[in-house]
Amino acid sequence: MRTEDVLGAAETGLWAWDGARGQVTLDATAARLFGLPTDEVTIPEAAIRARLPSEDVIEIQRVMAAAEAEGRVAELRIRVVDGEGNVLRTLRSRLRPVDEGPGAGIAGVTSGVVGTVVEVPAAPGRPSAVEWDWRRAREAFLLDAGQTLSGANTTEDVLRVTASLAMPGFSPDGVAVFVQEGDQVKLADYHGADFEAVSASFPVPVSANYPAAQVLRTGRAVYLATPDEYRKDFPDLWPLIERFGHKSWAYLPLVVAGRTIGVWLVAFRAPLGFTIEDRSLLSTVARLVAQALSRAYLQDTERELAADLQHTMRPGPAPGVPGMELAARYVPAGGGLTVGGDWYDVIPLPSGRVALIIGDVQGHDVRAAAVMAQLRIVLRAYASEGHRPDAVLARASRFLSTLTAEPDPAFGETRFATCLYVEVDPPSGTLDVARAGHPDAAMVLEDGTLVTRPSPGGLPLGVVPQGDYPTTRLVLQPGETLLLCTDGLIETGRHDFDSGWARLRRAVAGLGGVGLENLADGLIEAVHGNAPPQPSAPGMGGPDLDDIALLLLRRPRGGAQGPAWAAPVRRVVLTIAQAEPARIAQARGRLAELLHDWGDADRVFGARLMLSEVVTNVLMHTDGDALLVAELSGPAGDRLLRVEVSDPSDEPPHPREPGELASSGRGLMLMESLADAWGYAPRGAGKTTWFELHEEPPEPPA
Known part of the structure; x- marks a missing residue:
């Protein structure tokens, strides 16, 4: 015996509510219990809603939400009512939530339901059909309608939700919204059958003899209870309307703040008398729809504005850098506008070099985007004129201080911008860096080590009219990747x-050799793809979300790469000028970064000490600058560090015996004591002093 036969014999029906399609499927028993012809049928969900009190629909929503959260079968009682609101019977249903389908079936229930339904016998002495409380039904229905419409974000969502609203006597088959554009009535959207036939008739003049046009002209609703009324009042339009098979129509003005923003059409396949109660209910719903549409129109306008701003102001495809690889990313902050004050730019220069610019205007709003757009144009113009990096930033700062001389009401102060300007010489890998309050540049070495490249900088652009922006020269070695970013990549997530830099170091560890696009995606994923980090100390944490601009520039190796197992070479190149003795500390820091994974801390300390001594001797005993080249080569555990410091003097270093109280003279003694090998060699018009250290493999555990 089939299960269906057993259930039918027990007067138990089966039903399924498909939220994805907005349909309800009933077997023959369930159809009879819901007051439909006794046959298996699939009908729109509005047809079932029309047979249930609104209170019961809301109860289904509440019970099913709890059942979904708890993963259990739910049981509830529902009443079936006729068109006059009389309860025909009470049903008991056992329902199970299903996850198939992305749609919302029951006013907010995010999945469909399947289950059984059976009639509950009336209590002795009490009939099952009792008079329904219309006042409570209307209150429940309007509460449900208001809550559902409040979650609609677009015009299409509003109409879809409105079409699904149903209570006894109110089950629309088609809904539409009309708006006025100039002297014409335009169909904004329509939900129902044969959309093409409806849309082909519009727009029409406001002066036309059409119900929606009449409502726009007068501000009064038009109710047409029968086809005869429609044919009599609008004879020219009737041949078009007749094909849809509707029996009653209501055209209601959509009024917001005393202004008619459109017309709402509700059409019914069943005749509707439009009693006082019906008209009151429809007018109330029309006010809810008007508020929802007004909000949706505003959000649609904001989305269009944001899309236009994003298209106009976001960086376009970056031009290539000859002989180098380039990758760029722009990720707007979540919510609000999809464009803010962050930007990047890649500018070919008259000299054959290429300028990389990345920056961040204070704020995340339309004003920040507008300031950013103007600043980008100015920087591109100054760079294209051939100015050096420091001059480009100085001129841009003067321009921005003039542009934002008046305080911004939103900030109570003038706007400023941070910026990092890098002039790249592709053949040599030379980088001339100028910085205006922006995070330092960083480099990803071939083995995936991320190191920052600190450089002196000036104030953010626009803070003072006459800013000073010193230029730092770096060298991008073959196989290394330059990383430029805004603070969103570093500070997002508090x-x-x-x-923030530590998070990025972990993200790129071991990724030095991957493709540049994959490296860019990995950096963005490290910020947006992980669980939110714990908040940092008060006053220290960055924003939860911020715009991110990212530029990656890689200098690929040319020619043979050597064996596949060969370890990449790390290299530091730095110039310490006579007038910049403070950069000796920077040189020691760069060397420490180079040896970050060297196991012997004492040897690292010794290398830093010898470097300091050699560079100090150059600055004290010569008239030129010191050029530092440090190189780490070989496989891990058996690497060689070679440090060379060149100067313009050809006088060799002289060992001497310092006295007990002497403040100098011990440099070469340290070299003899700490270095595995050292020496000097002529170099053009000067010389190079060098030392080497071998990495010793760790001792095996005892």
């Missing part, structure tokens, strides 16, 4: 600069 990170400070230290923890």
Whole structure:
């Protein structure tokens, strides 16, 4: 015996509510219990809603939400009512939530339901059909309608939700919204059958003899209870309307703040008398729809504005850098506008070099986007004129201080912008860096080590009219990747600069050799793809979300790469000028970064000490600058560090015996004591002093 036969014999029906398609499927028993012809049928969900009190629909929503959360079968009682609101019977249903389908079936229930339904016998002495409380039904229905419409974000969502609203006597088959554009009535959207036939008739003049046009002209609703009324009042339009098979129509003005923003059409396949109660209910719903549409129109306008701003102001495809690889990303902050004050630019220069610019205007709003757009144009113009990096930033700062001389009401102060300008010489890999309050550049070495490249900088652009922006020269070695970013990549997720850089170091560890596009995606994923980090100390954490601009520039190796197992070479190149003795500390820091994974801390300390001594001797005993080249080569555990410091003097270093109280003279003694090998060699018009250290493999455990 089939299961269906057993259930039918027990007067138990089966039903399924498909939220994805907005349909309800009933077997023959369930159809009879819901007051439909006794046959298996699939009908729109509005037809079932029309047979249930609104209170019961809301109860289904509440019970099913709890059942979904708890993963259990739910049981509830529902009443079936006729068109006059009389309860025909009470049903008991056992329902199970299903996850198939992305749609919302029951006013907010995010999945469909399947289950059984059976009639509950009336209690002795009490009939099952009792008079329904219309006042409570209307209150429940309007509460449900208001809650559902409040979650609609687009015009299409509003109409879809409105079409699904149903209570006894109110089950629309087609809904539409008309708006006025100039002297014409335009169909904004329509939900129902044969959309093409409806849309082909519009627009029409406002002066036309059409119900929607009449409502726009007068501001009064038009109710047409029968086809005869429609044919009599609008004879020219009737041949078009007749094909849809509707029996009653209501055209209601959509009024917001005393202004008619459109017309709402509700059409019914069943005749509707439009009693006082019906008209009151429809007018109330029309006010809810008007508010929802007004909000949706505003959000649609904001989305269009944001899309236009994003298309106009976001960086376009970056031009290539000859002989180098380039990758770029722009990720707007979540919510609000999809464009803010962050930007990047890649500019070919008259000299054959290429300028990389990345920056961040204070704020995340339309004003920030507008300032950013103007600043980008100015920087591109100054760079294209051939000015050096420091001059480009100085001129841009003067321009921005003039542009934002008046305080911004939103900030109570003038706007400013941070910026990092890098002039790239592709053949040599030379980088001339100028910085205006922006995070430092960083480099990803071939083995995936991320190191920052600190450089002196000036104030953010626009803070003072006459800013000073010193230029730092770096060298991008073959196989290394330059990383430029805005603070969103570092601080998003309430990170400070230290923890943010640490997060990025972990993200790129071991990824030095991957493709540049994959490296860019990995950096963005490290910020947006992980669980939110714990908040940092008060006053130290960055924003939860911020715009991100990212530029990656890689200098590929040319020629043979050597064996596949060969370890990449790390290299540091730095110039310490006579007038910049403070850069000796920077040189020691760069060397420490180079040896970050060297196991012997004492040897690292010794290398830093010898470097300091050699560079100090150059600055004290010569008249030129010191050129530092440090190189780490070989496989891990058996690497060689070679440090060379060149100067313009050809006088060799002289060992001497310092006295007990002497403040100098011990440099070469340290070299003899700490270095595995050292020496000097002529170099053009000067010389090079060098030392080497071998990495010793760790001792095996005892």
